[in-house]
Amino acid sequence: MSINFHEVKKKREEFWNSSLVYKAIHDRLVKQGYHLIGTIGAVKRCHWTKEAVVRKRFCYKCLWYGIESHRCIQMTPVAAWCWNRCLHCWRIQPEDVGMHWDDTRPPVIDDPEVLVEESIRVHREIMAGYKGNPSADQLMVEEALKPKHAAISLTGEPLLYPRLSELIEEYHKRGLTTFLVTHGTRPDVLKSLVKEPSQLYISIESWDKESYEYFNRPLVPRAWELFQETLELIPSFKSPTVFRFTIVKGYNDNEKALESFSRFVEKAQPTYIEVKAYMFLGGSRGRLEHSNMPSHDDIRNVGRILSEKTGYKLLSESIPSRIVLLSRIDKPIRHGKGCPDGVEHPEKYAPAFSKEYEELTD
Template sequence: MSIEWSEVKRRREEFWNSSPVYRAIYDRLVKQGYHLIGTIGAVKRCHWSKEAVLRNRYCYKCLWYGIESHRCIQMTPVAAWCWNRCLHCWRLQPEDIGMHWDDTRPPVVDDPEVLVEESIRVHREIMAGFKGNPRADQRLVEEALNPKHAAISLTGEPLLYPRLGELIEEYHRRGITTFLVTHGTRPDVLGSLEVEPSQLYISIEAWDKDSYEHFNRPLVPRAWELFNETLGLIPSFKSPTVFRFTIVKGFNDHDVALRSFAGFVEKAQPSYIEVKAYMHIGGSRGRLFKNNMPSHGEVRNVAARLAELTGYQVLSESIPSRIVLLSRVGKPLRHGKGCPDGVEHPEKYAPPLTEEYEELQD
């Protein structure tokens, strides 16, 4: 396929200028550091890509799964569309700009090859900005120009992109591994993927239907039931699977919630559990408070309780990201060559610099 990039740019500009609502979304996304790709996809530089080249510090995906932070593309195929309006999410939501759009149905379906090629190009342009920076490790900058991993998450719900299997396949064809993150409201899409991601994440905050309705604020009927259908699909995946429990202090850090989380684990038997603190960033700052962010010590306590309830082993942690890893299968499968002994020695690759949550300042 020969891509006419001038035509891709023209279509993107035409779409985002087609209504005052879309223009307002576009302006806010750009101000927040997003780079639009295709028509409605986006790439954004991760905090840890910068940390890798400037300070040789790496994210937890490097510590545990070998992902080289500076070579990781953080992208989404649908920047402003999702079936939930979660309180903790940094996704731009209608209430954030006082305007309405149908955020349940992406109005455009971009070609997977366009999204993949442009995401690679934009990642290279972002990381090339560190060339000549005296504080940057220029060897790592050169490596960053050859990305090896794509995190299909960032913002929005990737399962709303109808050509997701093709997108994953396009990345794999280029030797780029993929981590897919979803809230699991589209079991029909997940169960029919032509190609599995290298690793699948299910993001979880609520423990029952009432808490789901309150916190995740679904925009479609039966979202809680659809999430539970997704749990039933997890054992069928050949790739590693992860339950990421985002802990919001004062909401889901109590024993009733943790016992329900353990029930989800028992039903689905994911390979790993990640227990991670909520981050007070983006649009969530208008919905939650900074004191809803648990300390790393509090995350450790939740992880220890989940280990008791599930039988999973506490393997590792990353203090700067306030996250703890539990595993059912021992040491995690590695998808790259980064941080080779990061599980055993996270302090070598992610030494804490501050008591604050680093991403808040980025």
């Protein structure tokens, strides 16, 4: 397929200028550092991509799974669409711009090859900006121009993109691994994936239907029940699976929540559990408080409790990201060459500069 990027750009500009609502969303996305790809997809440079080339510090995906942080594309096929309006999410939501749009149904279906090619091109353009930077490792900058991984997450719900299987396949055809992150409200899409991602993440914050309705604020009926269906699907995946429990201090760090989380694990038997702190970022700052962001000690404690409840081994941590890893296998499956002994020695690759959550100031 020959892609006319001039036409892609023209179509994108026409779409985002087609209404005052879309223009407001577009301007907010650009202000927040997103680069639009296709029509409604996006790429954003990750904090750890910069840290890798400038300070040789790496993200937890490098520590545990071998993903080279500087060669990782952070992307989404649907920048502003999701079936939830979670309180902790940094996704742009109607209340953030004082306007309404149907954020449950993406109005455009981009070609997967366009999204993949543009995401690679944009990542290269971003990383090329570090050429000549005296603080950057120029060998790593050159490596970054040849990305090896795509994190299909960033913002929005990727399962709302109907050509997701093709998107994953296009990345794999180019030699890139893929991590897919979802809230699991579309078990039908997960069930129909012809091509699995290299690793599948289910993001979890709530522990029962009442808490889900309050915190995740679903926009569709039966969202909690659909999430339960997703839990039943997890054992059928051949790729490694992860339950990422995002801990919001004062909300889901209590005994009742953690007991339910352990039952989810028992039911689905994911390969790993990641316990991660909520980040006080983006639109969530208007819905939650800075005090809702746990310390790393808080995360360690939750990790220890979940380890005891589930029998999963507490294997590693990344203090700067406020995250710990639990696993039902002795050693994580690695998808790349990064941080070879990062599980055992995270301090070597991700030293903590302070007790602050550094992404907040990036």
